[in-house]
Amino acid sequence: MNKDTKDLLADIEFDSLSRKHICHSITCLLDLPDEILLIICRYLSSYDILYAFYTPLKSEQRLHRMILNHRTRIKIDGIKINEYNYLSKLFSHSKVPLRPKSLILNNEHVTCLTYYYFSSTPEDVIRSMFRNLEHLTLTNCSHKDLQYLNKYIENLTELQYLHIVVQRPDANENMDDLETCNILFNQLLFNKKQISSIHTIDYKIYNGLLLSESLRFHNNLQNVNLVLQTIDDLYILLNGLVPNVQKMIIKLCQARIVPCYYPQSIRWICSRLIDFTLFESSIKFIVDDMKSIFAYMTNLTKLTLSIHDTFDPLFCHGPTIESILNEYLPHLLQFHYTITHHITKRNLIKNFVQWPMNVTYYGTKNFRWVHIYSLPWPANKNDKRQLPVVRYGSNSSVSSDVKRSACRKWVTITKDDEFSLLNTEYDHVCEIICSLSIDIKLPFHIYKVIFSRDTPIFSSSSIIQPSIYHLIVKRFLSSEKEMSILAHQFPYVKYLNLNLPLDECAFINCLNILRDRENNITTKSCYWTELIYFSTKLCGIHTDIISKNRQLYDWLIQYTNLKYQKKLLKNSDYPLTLTIWY
Structure with a gap:
């Protein structure tokens, strides 16, 4: 055996021993004690826990037993529709229903x-x-x-x-x-x-x-x-x-x-x-x-x-x-x-x-x-x-x-200088209601913003707010451009409530943006890639526009809550709520 062959075999043997040592030193999920796993579960939704650990056909498994409290106490809150459908299948399981x-x-x-x-x-x-x-x-x-x-x-x-x-x-x-x-x-x-x-x-x-x-x-x-x-x-x-x-x-x-x-x-x-x-x-x-x-x-x-x-x-x-x-x-x-x-x-x-x-x-x-x-x-x-x-x-x-703020979940902002109080007097508040453009970066404990009916036209130079995942705008948008501005300023919104424009063209364009959301994500567009739920009020002008546009009408009847409200779409004394659950 020549020297080169000996060196090659020595390298292979060393590499094999190294891999064995590395494999023995790696900790996998099952190596963690139950106490650590249960702490991790505190940060997960019911869907996440059940999807990761629930094994209905193998109930003797350790992980299945460990999550007993989580599978007997189900909270369904703010999840995607496919996540809800997964839980629904567990409820309807033919052999071991949850x-x-x-x-x-x-x-x-x-x-x-x-x-x-x-x-x-x-x-x-x-x-x-x-x-x-x-x-x-x-x-x-x-x-x-x-x-x-x-x-x-x-x-x-x-x-x-x-x-x-x-x-x-x-x-x-x-x-x-x-x-x-x-x-x-x-x-x-x-x-x-x-x-x-x-x-x-x-x-x-x-x-x-x-x-x-x-x-x-x-x-x-x-x-x-x-x-x-x-x-x-x-x-x-x-x-x-x-x-x-x-x-x-x-x-x-x-x-x-x-x-x-x-x-x-x-x-x-x-x-x-x-x-x-x-x-x-x-x-x-x-x-x-x-x-x-x-x-x-x-x-x-x-x-x-x-x-x-x-x-x-x-x-x-x-x-x-x-x-x-x-x-x-x-x-x-x-x-x-x-x-x-x-x-x-x-x-x-x-x-x-x-x-x-x-x-x-x-x-x-x-x-x-x-x-x-x-x-x-x-x-x-x-x-x-x-x-x-x-x-x-x-x-x-x-x-x-x-503290006064500890007793309040929300606060109303009416003046620009009041935004600074969010870091001091209102450091426990998680929601703000305002009629102003937000020109400062909001603290991370604020996750919900409600713009009142008096809010001015949104500016394209507004500061990005990464902490906001729930956004409500109570006045009617003027155009699809305003929707684009909001999507840029609040890019991580999961729950969105807007009053869409009354103009027919702008209204249809805004709805098309929400309809083509998957395409927007693929092309890395700026329109809310993490959106879970959208809702809006439809007044008489909106329902007339939908009724005249057959393609839009068919899509809304198939993919939104309007499938349950076909009759009300034509005859309703009160505004209808349109919802899209992604």
């Missing part, structure tokens, strides 16, 4: 998601899923979603927790839909065919829930979190509608219908109610209202009151409030309090003794307000007391552990 115990359907980003679930999933699959559900959450749902839900009342035999947030209607939409939502909700809980297994309910609706004395009581409800229309609805609730309630959180939306009306007789005492929270922002709420409420809850041990803008000065009089608490609530152990009141010359502010309070003042010289509140604030992670809305400037800040 049956979660907790299901969250969130319409915040993809506004048709819940409707799509109910309309596209086979009825027998929904019935089977609902028979297994213990927790159900519908966020930003519509009255149509609740109509679908009511269809399956009899199948929700194991449901213990129900959380419903009804979407807030636009100013020009039919408010009758809210009344329909309230009727449907009352059928879920306070009807002969009620979901009797529920013990926790959380229901929020704009303008509040309207109750009536004809409703049927619910024996099993223990935890109630409701937005009610008026204090009269609260009286109905307390007077035997939820006889075994233990914890109650109530927000009142409007002034009472009949001033100074109080129930003639209290037929029921909520003897098990020990924790009560009230949020009230009506100027007509007075101390006598508070006393009439306390009469129903004599065994209360924890009370939270958040009362804004009351005109009753007695809320500032410590001895009076403490006397009422001692008389009506003899077992009270915790009292969290915050009130704001317009100060007049006749105001008599007296200190609290039994429950010490802090007092601060704000406003102008001629229009002053007092804010009285207990500390610590927040008292715990569930303390939802609100800081006062300062309308006339503030001379002193609330000495609280909570």
